[in-house]
Amino acid sequence: MVHYCLTIAGSDPSSGAGVQADIRTFDNCGVHPLSVITALTYQTATDFYGYTAVSEEEMKNQLEPILENYPVEYVKTGMIPNEKILSMLLRYVKKYNLKVITDPVTLSSAGKRLSTENMESIVEKKLIPNVVVLTPNVYEAEIYSHKKILVDGFCDVDDIIRAGEVILDKMNENSDSISEIRQEKAVLIKSGPIDEQTLVDALVMYKKEGDNFNLKHQLYKKKKLNIDGNVHGTGCVFSSSIAAFLSRGNSLEKAIDLAEEFFNEKFQHILRLSDEGKVIDLTVSEQKMKVINEIKRIYNFFSSEKIFSKLIPEVRTNISCSLPNASKKDEIAGIEGRITIINGYPQASGNIKFNVSDHTARLILTAKQFDSSINIVINLKYKPSLIEKIEKETDLKLYEFVRERQPNAVKKKEHSTMQFLIEEYINKTGERVIPDIIWDNGAKGKEPMIRLFGKNSKDIIKKLKTMGKLLN
Known part of the structure; x- marks a missing residue:
């Protein structure tokens, strides 16, 4: 928006x-x-x-x-x-x-x-x-x-x-x-x-x-x-x-x-x-420009391939990237208005800015509490066949988040699901390294979603290339 x-x-x-x-x-x-x-x-x-x-x-x-x-x-x-x-x-x-x-x-x-x-x-x-x-x-x-x-x-x-x-x-x-x-x-x-x-x-x-x-x-x-x-x-x-x-x-x-x-x-x-x-001084700092350029590199790759339009969910896609030591949402950049589909290709609705992403920003902030190397998250459309192929044909690490397992207090509290999602993974697996993908099958009023995590643009683009081949 x-x-x-x-x-x-x-x-x-x-x-x-x-x-x-x-x-x-x-x-x-x-x-x-x-x-x-x-x-x-x-x-x-x-x-x-x-x-x-x-x-x-x-x-x-x-x-x-x-x-x-x-x-x-x-x-x-x-x-x-x-x-x-x-x-x-x-x-x-x-x-x-x-x-x-x-x-x-x-x-x-x-x-x-x-x-x-x-x-x-x-x-x-x-x-x-x-x-x-x-x-x-x-x-x-x-x-x-x-x-x-x-x-x-x-x-x-x-x-x-x-x-x-x-x-x-x-x-x-x-x-x-x-x-x-x-x-x-x-x-x-x-x-x-x-x-x-x-x-x-x-x-x-x-x-x-x-x-x-x-x-x-x-x-x-x-x-x-x-x-x-x-x-x-x-x-x-x-x-x-x-x-x-x-x-x-x-x-x-x-x-x-x-x-x-x-x-x-x-x-x-x-x-x-x-x-x-x-x-x-309202000039964008060198550190923030690096974050903006990381998103640009991912977006330029993502929007150049028609196949990725298959991964745009109804709520649309965002690419969020944080400053290395981010602790609040205004230290995370994203695409204003998110990414939609125009003429069959992924297309940004606005510019890359800080403090414009919400769900993906909160995912990064929670993930960084356990794995400080995580700087980027993209939300993508859930496809059962794609998840099955990723599990069988790649070395990407996946985790399924079951929304029905959320306590009622979490369901009722606004903006708490993203934090619970990460914390459940850590508590259940004992891992301190965030997986490549956390996905869920949706719930009433909640669209199923794939969330792709990465350290930098090179890491994310490599994972997207892998997923793109499986979509063909």
Whole structure:
């Protein structure tokens, strides 16, 4: 399944902020990026020289094809240069029932205005009530709450929370009381300095618990890093990561938790540019490129042979590959949307990205707990005749997983079958080496499946060649 996320923001030629940073963040978070530009900015990571807003017609001509052709649910907004662009944006938000995550940016990191004068009051009145998540920094939170937060360079946590509650009420201004609230909403005030060494992100949200919406506060404390000057585009990266994790089906609270984790990890890697500007390094690492290339090699072989279309199951095939010491799903890459059949050949539905696979990723993570050499898993269509031939004619090691043997607790617990599958094999055989193939005959609502394990692309391709010969 391909997850889509739309950014509506200004274009930044330095790629440290704006639409470009949002797109790179979406890619890092495993969603397919869509983009609409509100303004062309003229800037570097250190200096801002001005901007030209797009016209209403240009905005409309960008939005309509995207929203008519792609199933967009979440949209991240950034730079909104004037009221006409905001009105056009809100028209499409309401028409397509979009859920909006807004970084209410008013100034560039160089301190220059990104909108017409008095745009803040228009945003407060018209946009904020239509937003699901708002991510102001302390300065912006003061503007929209009309409360002083920063005193002598520091914030009191209670003042941040109170400002958040005021803003949250503005986001729910169409509701007279909590009992009338119909949707989870959140404001997250970023980077409040509470002492010399500590910053805090303060979350204030209405969380749905049963049939009720309850007010919740949460603090994300972090050490202040010793970085001289501003890092360009941090607000864009943070808010777009929330939008991306929401697009992947996470709850609002979980998406914010994941975004905090993502941002904190990325903020450890600052790229210093030649003009002394600083941006968050969203470049794919050399290690991750190796993983992507491993999947490419397997996919290029698999998709070049028509015979392998016989091994595409109804749920479709994925090829997942992990970093050597992977311990979580975002350290595993796969093919976005999986592999289907087009014109008789296996064909990828999307690009190779990290954090887009689920079942095969969990298989790798569990397998690596017992056999660290396992880095790749492919799910394939179960064919009884193929399993019989593999047993009789090859030296590939197989294991049958019988779903009926699962305890009821495992059957009922979501995402637990893959872990049980591996653990049962280890406990039953006493082996610490994962077999080449673990297969099962299916169950009610569960398609029979072959799972092919391997150490690297060369190992997997060799096994696929063996299986391909048996299919002929």
